[in-house]
Amino acid sequence: MNADQLTDGLQTPFLLIDKNKLRTNVHRLQSRIENLGAVLRPHLKTVRSIEATALILPELSAPATVSTLAEAEALANAGYDNLLYAVGISTNKLARVAELLRRGINLHILLDSLEQADAVADYGLAHGVTFSAFIEIDCDGHRGGLPESSPQVINIARRLSDPGARFQGLLTHAGESYSCTTDECIRAAARQECDALRKTAALLQREGIDCPVLSVGSTPTAHFAEDLTGISEVRAGVFSLFDLFMHNVGVCNMDDIAVSIVATVIGHNAQRNTLFIDAGWMALSRDRGTASQKCDYLYGQVCDMSGTVLAGVKVSSANQEHGVVVLPADSPYLLADFPIGSRLRILPNHACATTAMHLQYQAIDEQEGTREVWTRITGW
């Protein structure tokens, strides 16, 4: 059965996930990273769903990354116990982290300042828990973290050796790889990402500080890294679903994108050669990440219900619950090809942002002819 049949009668708009594409995407990267001698620690922020996690992680004890403590708590409740919360920790969140540690969850936290290390070690000592912390290194000026080989890393690592804390290792994220447009650019970003951690770990070793884990990652660098010598684990998130942004970066084919929004045509404007669909930014998200890329997909690429890309047909603009599709003057498609009441699939600019707009996902397996409803983990 195909997607159209498997979702017949559902209220639009809704989010559709192709389980087979998701599985293929995950298998591809898992094999790649294992062949390079490291372990994949998938970032679950993209799907935020226990049902999806079962397809992404090979076993309950496999390493995973989360972006919120809400995800960590939901995953812990489902039996997963090797989690990294990859956002700089704040003191007001330590009680929840401590509670997960007491439940036996191997939850690692992230920090990049002595103030944070002090707060963490003090809280751990006072409350009888030992926080496992990574120090964030800034490999490309993209976001947080200390510069590579910063002497401050030594001070923080030493502070994390005090009772109440444990120094787990170094973490970096090659966020600037998202702006690459060539394979060589991504390969260079991957080298830079790994080198930043290797050099900083060497500095620590010269000071007699053991650095058990080196954690790198971004979806582009994970797919293009050539040498992971000395690197323990690789994080990547959007790779499980992929999206138009990653297609523009050159990390996936259009056909690898495992997520789409299904919408119904609700109107035509013949004068403006425009059709309206019932998926606006509430269903598609406000993400316009492709605006700065080589191909701007506006609010998303339109496909038919079989998933076939309709060349040049994009969601031109979006109101809260209206998507506006202006057919280009040279389009081979006519308004009559999109009758009122017919359904379309929209590939999103950014999978993480689009899943965030939905509390449930329709997950289909066209080979098995099955459909499941997956539930999103919400909140913080």
Place this chain on the structure above:
Amino acid sequence: MNADQLTDGLQTPFLLIDKNKLRTNVHRLQSRIENLGAVLRPHLKTVRSIEATALILPELSAPATVSTLAEAEALANAGYDNLLYAVGISTNKLARVAELLRRGINLHILLDSLEQADAVADYGLAHGVTFSAFIEIDCDGHRGGLPESSPQVINIARRLSDPGARFQGLLTHAGESYSCTTDECIRAAARQECDALRKTAALLQREGIDCPVLSVGSTPTAHFAEDLTGISEVRAGVFSLFDLFMHNVGVCNMDDIAVSIVATVIGHNAQRNTLFIDAGWMALSRDRGTASQKCDYLYGQVCDMSGTVLAGVKVSSANQEHGVVVLPADSPYLLADFPIGSRLRILPNHACATTAMHLQYQAIDEQEGTREVWTRITGW
């Protein structure tokens, strides 16, 4: 008690609503529209919360607008019975509309084509219900609707007089008023909005078709319309909370904005004079509507916890769970003014998009010293 005290200990990020500002915003527009001889039909898509609706609608039978059937169903369950679903109807949604009609809810739908009118009247006749439908008129080329005085309006109105349907009136939305930057521009948009309906209603009357209701509305035009003669009702949505976009349009003062996101400082980068907060686009939304306006607020205007605007301090960029605040070179503020662990309030670009990222809102009344948790109506 102030906002800081009333929200002490809450996990960040969270969405904060100032009930007194909301009340003032609602009262201001309600009085204005009543003084002009029309009725306000507030659009509840901005807040999507039963608790907020109690402050926005004066009584259960007061007219309201919704953007999804999920809102209509939740409001019906709460006792509200005069609802307009202001998105073009599709056949696959008629069963849910019919169910609400059978429950005694006065739910109006919207359409702009003979195909839709046929589907509606046929379904109504076949299922023993009478759908009350507005015909959408396009007053400014912004979105859906038929051109003013289009002869097709006559055909649709006649079709809606058949068993199974009832022609309720004409509806338009001056969406282009959002791009105004002067009061006179908005006043002209308001005149155009009303004139489009008056002229089309006159056309219908010449054909012997009664047009009971003329429904206009947008937050800018609702605040600047000078003459509502012949207009029955005015719709507006974002006016209840307001946002930076509407401030740029000139419809509200910064101090009228009733919604903000509370975030914690989680890191500093001294080299780049940058601080990081735990509110990224997941909490703030991806909306960048102010990018094309006279003042670009990037991902939001930073305030202290009392709500005082910190001039020139904006959320420069956003990752999923990180907000990046780059302090300008000429800023009177230093990184030391934002210690790690301290909290800030962020005014959003677009209230409708930011509330959409939260399942709960913290609603405070600083005068009474109370805080309530409001629940968002979700889905479609």
